[in-house]
């Protein structure tokens with residue numbers, strides 16, 4: 001049997017039309033105001049610049065504005081902290097995205113954590129993570145939250161399932177594991193020191209590839225009927241999982257491109273609209 005495609009691109013497009021209506025309503029209520037997402041790009045990495053541009057474009061498609069902040073690759077932690085402070089106290093800004101990665105001299109964790117909780121629509125702060133992990137109200141980290149929204153939309157059952165997350169990065173694997181745990185999955189987190197990764201992957205009812213290495217997870221490790229989520233994004237349109245060989249074996253999978261990527265951006269925009277509604281509505 002061939003697998004169900006968890007189409008993130010079409011779900012994101014469908015959600016955008018709902019968001020457009022919500023932003024329109026907010027504008028009427030607030031005398032023409034619109035939610036604003038501030039995007040911060042530090043340095044001149046072309047891939048990061050492209051992603052940030054895509055995020056700004058998505059804002060405009062739903063009728064929001066974005067405020068694009070660009071800082072040179074020589075930026076210090078202090079300079080970036082000062083910029084974040086300024087955006088925190090700007091009442092017209094409802095969300096702040098600090099694009100990862102920042103240049104090596106910048107303390108990325110300190111800068112993420114300087115983002116005010118109510119503006120942390122990308123879900124990168126320790127406080128937001130901790131609240132989410134405890135089941136308290138917080139904006140979820142964009143990529144894993146986008147994956148959760150997609151699993152929910154396509155009716156993938158999570159409770160009681162064995163979810164195996166390969167990768168433990170601060171804005172992907174770690175929050176992903178906590179979100180799946182929150183939905184009552186039994187969660188295994190694998191990483192670079194894990195012994196016998198293939199044997200653990202083979203146990204997954206839900207497999208999440210979040211290692212950042214092209215096709216690192218092999219198709220023949222995966223259990224028949226697994227739900228396969230590929231959060232990797234690499235040049236040439238491949239993910240972290242050998243997906244082409246899985247379209248018959250998995251029960252469902254996220255394509256690359258068109259799966260997790262569009263849902264990441266959509267979640268950032270979705271949460272920015274929510275933040276705008278909280279302060280303008």
Ligand SMILES: Nc1nc(=O)c2c([nH]1)NC[C@@H]1CN(c3ccc(C(=O)N[C@@H](CCC(=O)O)C(=O)O)cc3)C=[N+]21
Nearest residue numbers: 098099100101122142143233257258259261262264265
């Ligand atoms: N603070 C922070 N938050 C992030 O969410 C964040 C980040 N930093 N740094 C980099 C990663 C990467 N990321 C992607 C977003 C969209 C696509 C995406 O839409 N990809 C398209 C293909 C895009 C293309 O290359 O044409 C797709 O998968 O269909 C991919 C990757 C967000 N990230």
